[in-house]
Structure formats: C-alpha cells, structure tokens
Amino acid sequence: MLDWITLTIEAIGIAILVLWIIVPIGEFKSIYRALHGHGKTHKGGHS
C-alpha cells in the first residue's frame, strides 16, 4: 500500500502528464495553421 503523500505526488504527476499531452496538441495545430494556412511572417532579430 502507498501512503497519501506518495499518492498525491503521483496524482499531480499524472495530471501534469495528461495536461501536457492534450494542450500542446492544440497549440501545435494552431502553430501549424499559422505557418501554413495564412502564410508565414518572420520577425527578424537586431543584427
């Protein structure tokens, strides 16, 4: 049996994992649309 501290840490870890699987997929889709759907613009550096 695991204690509540370990279970809490594990639950937080699982929540972060799930969040970071779901949200970046949507963000990557929007980046892809920005790059290919509306033409790419570049903001150059200083030098």
Added chain:
Amino acid sequence: MTIVDYSIVIGFLLVMAFAGLAITRLIKTSDDFFVAGRELTPFVLCATITATNLSMYQFISIGGIAYQSGISVIWQNWTGDMALVLCGILVVPLMRRLQVRSIPEFLELRYTKGLRTLVGAFWGIRLCIYLGILLYIASTAAIGVTGCADTTQNYVRWLAAFSVVSIIYSAIGGAWAVAIMDSVQFCIMLLGALIVLPIVMHAVGGVPGIVHTLNSTGQSSHLSIVPSTGEFGWLFISAYMLLGFKWSSIDQSILQRAFGAKTPRISAKAMVLSGIITTPLAFFWVLPGLAASCLHPGFDNPDKAVPWLLAAEIPAVAKGLLGVVLCGLIAAQISAITADVNSVATLFTSDVYRSLRKRAPSQQQLLIVVRASSIVCGTLMLLVALYLRTTNGGGLRANYTITGILDMPLFVVTVIYGLLWKRANWQGATAGFLLGGFCGIFTHFLITNAYFDSYLFPLLSHISMPLANFAAHINHYFGPYQKQVRNVVPIVSSGAALIITPIVSLLTSRSSHGHFWNALNAEDNKEEKDAFHVIPRTLAGQIALAVTLIGFGVFVVGILSAHWASGLAAPMAIIGMLSVFAGGVVRVCVK
C-alpha cells in the same frame, strides 16, 4: 536488462531520430533554426523549457545527493523554480522585447560588440564542456541501470546512443526540432518517473517507511528540509538562489527557448508555468534517493544509488518496464543535450561568426554555418565525455566550480547593471565580468587548503612575503568553510562584480544607448499587441507583483533564520515559495 527492454530503447531512439528529421521542412531561415521562428505558445514553450532544464543529472546526481545528504538538496530545484517565476515576470519579457537571440547579442545592444564576441566564445566553450558532462553522467548511469559491464567499450556505445540521435536532429531540425521533440520527450520522461515512484516507495514502505528507517538508523538529519549546518544547509540554499537567478535570466539554453515565444507575455507565462510544474516533480528524484538510502546505505559513490535502485526494483514488476523507464531517462537527457547543442550553434553563428564577418552573410550561409557548428559542438562534447571517463569524474567537479565562479559576474553585468543602471558602460561591464571571475577563482584557491598550500601561498611568497602571510591568516580564518567553498565562491564573485562595475563605469566616459532603452519600453513598440509591463498598470497586477515579492522576502528571511536553527525556517521558506508561485500566476494573467 532483457531483450524486450533493449528493443524498446532502440525503437524509441529510432522514432526520435526520424521524427526529428521530419521537422526539417519547417526550417527556412536562420531565425527558424535559432528561435523556432518566434512562434511558440505557452504550453509548448513550458514543456521545452522544463525538458531543457531536466536531465539525467536530476534523476541520478540529485537523487544521489538526497541518498547521501538528505532531502534539503531539493532546494537546488526549488530555488531554480522560484528564480524562473521571478525572472519570468521581471527580466525575460524585457529581453524578449528586444528580439535578441542570445545574451551576447543583448550585451552588444547594451554595451559593445567586443563584449558580445568575448562572452559568446566563452559561453560556447563552456556549454560544450557542460554537454560532455551531461553525456558522461548519462552513459555512466545507463551502465549502472542496465547492469552491463563497466568497460570503455560499453561506455562508448552508450555515448553513441545518447549523442548520435541528438546531434542529427538538432543539427538539421534546429529550434523547431528541439521545441517539438522536447514536448514529446517531456511526456516520456514524466511517464518514466511516474512508473518509478510508486514501485520504489512501495518497496520502502512509503514516506512513513522512509521516516521510520532514517530515524532508527541515525540518519534523521536526512529529513531536515532547511538544515542549519552542513554542506546542503542554509548557505547552500542561499548560494543556489543566486545561481538560480543567474541561470534563469542569462543561461543561453533556457533563454533561447523563451526567446522563441510569440510575445513577451507568452515567454513570461511559459517560465512561470515551468517553475511551478517542476516543483512537485522534484519529489520524483529526491524520494527515490531517500528510498535508496533506506534500502542500501553505504555506496561510496552516491551517483550509483538510484541506478542500483532502478535495476533492483523495476524488472521484478514487469518485463519491458525497465526499458520504458530507461526511455524516460534517455528522453530527459536528449532534450537537455539538443537544447544545448542548438544554443552553442546559435552562439557561434550569431555572436562569433556574424561579428567577425565584414559583410552580412546570406540566410543560406548562416544555415550552413549553424549546422556545421552543431556537428562541431557534438564532436567536442563527445571528446569531453571521453576525457571525463579517464579522470573518473574529477573534471566534472572542476567544471561546476568554474561555472559557479564565472557565471555570477556575467549575471551582475547583464541583469543588474545592464537593465537597472543606465550609467554602466562597456568598460565597467568588461572589468566587472573579468575581475569578478578573478576574485571568485582567488577565493576558491584561498579557502581550499590543498590549493592554497600547493599553488597560492608559493605564488604569493614570490611576490611579497607579508602578503603571503596575510593570505595565510585569511586561509586559517576561513578554514571551517572549506567544505562550503562552492557555496561561498559565487557570492564572492558576484559581490566583486557588483562593486567593480560601477567604480570602473564612473571612472570612464559615459556611453549613450538611447535606442536600447527605447526598445525596452513596451509602449514604444507598436507591434506589441499583448504588452507585458514589468511594473503592472492595473491594481490586480500590482497586488500580484507585491505578493510575489513579499513571498520572496518571507523565503529569504526563513532561509537566513536557519542560521540560528529557527524552527520556523522550513515553514517560512515553503510559504514564501508558494506565495511567489501564486503571485506569479496572477501576474502573468493580468495586465
């Protein structure tokens, strides 16, 4: 390790290599390679910053220190997390607004081109050595986890496994490959950690089992979160807080990811988010270290504790599970290596190659140079990793000391005087950087008895005997701090830079950098739709900033109170840290 485990690892490496190569088509210009076209969004950016930050070093070496010295080493991560939040809302949005790609580029804008080339070359070499260290730790740990013979042949095989894939896709895919693959690797790394924790905690009887065993075996000091004495006590936490500020505000591999943000506000959000999510994750490497100290105390080399624990506990649960865990460790390592390879290539191409050329190079030329520099950097890191094997890790300790000495003066001239004091000029910044580093090295030799007796005292004797005797007196006085030298030296080198830079600046001519200060002002930038003001314009933003800063103050008071063995040290430090996080979250969400 079984054939199933090996198959999983080889399959994982192949998938990583091919997926990284597939991203090549996103690279059209050098900015795509350097900063992913500045198109990155908060969660992607957070994942890539976190994956860059975490490597096998956390899982193996910090876990090993927890094994040897206790839970207080967790502050090495937590101070860095707080620094990420504070620099995320106070420093990085300003730098992102300047649209620079590196700190040396910032130094040219703020001071002079010469300082850019000097720091760019210094940082490039330093990162190559650091990459070699990462490879050394990873390959040594992989031998321990897999249980294969500790021969040079096996070491070279693991070096190849770690480096070939990462060099290929960082050289070809650049920052886009690093950002996208880091997001994937972050999840794989986390999956590995999620598998390990319940298994090892079950083996040791959970947190109550650890507490009971450590108390009954006379290791109760392992459970002190903010110790008043010892190598990982309050002085260690204070020194790491300073190093954390340095790391999160001027470290090329972290900043280059943040510079890939679409807007300054997104860079702030990503850094705050990364600091917060890494905080609970620190338990994933500290608790296994503590569990190993209960199950198998007595390893001479603490870096062997966690690999032993994994090899002993994981295979018994299911076939192939060790392979998945190893993939997690490899993912952590590859993401850190690729980010640094990308940073070195950027530093060399953007700060050294461009500065030395009289005519501006074409995009095609830049892409060729940046890819060639990635491969040269990869080769250099392999050579360093091979050398470290011959020194049995001695070079590793030397590098940590050197970076602790030289990075803090750079932080002072870049962030403190670079952003906060207009009168600072390039003469002051160069003197502060070089002399601050010199003072750090001098202090290191002065406090460490072996170095003092062998090198410093004979050298000073040649110059002046009264001076040598005076130094001997100081060496005797600071003798008790010898074990703390790595904590004392960054404080000295940053203190020296803090004093030297303004003195030299005031003694030399005033320099004007009006365009630099104008660019820092968000209101002047018409393209800035989602402006992020360091001093908030709304009441909610001001309250959030106040909570953050007061929280940091509470943390500092808590840590310093540990010097007097105060029982409130740990609660105050933790409450202060949580306040920093709470204030930081609100701050990035409101104007």
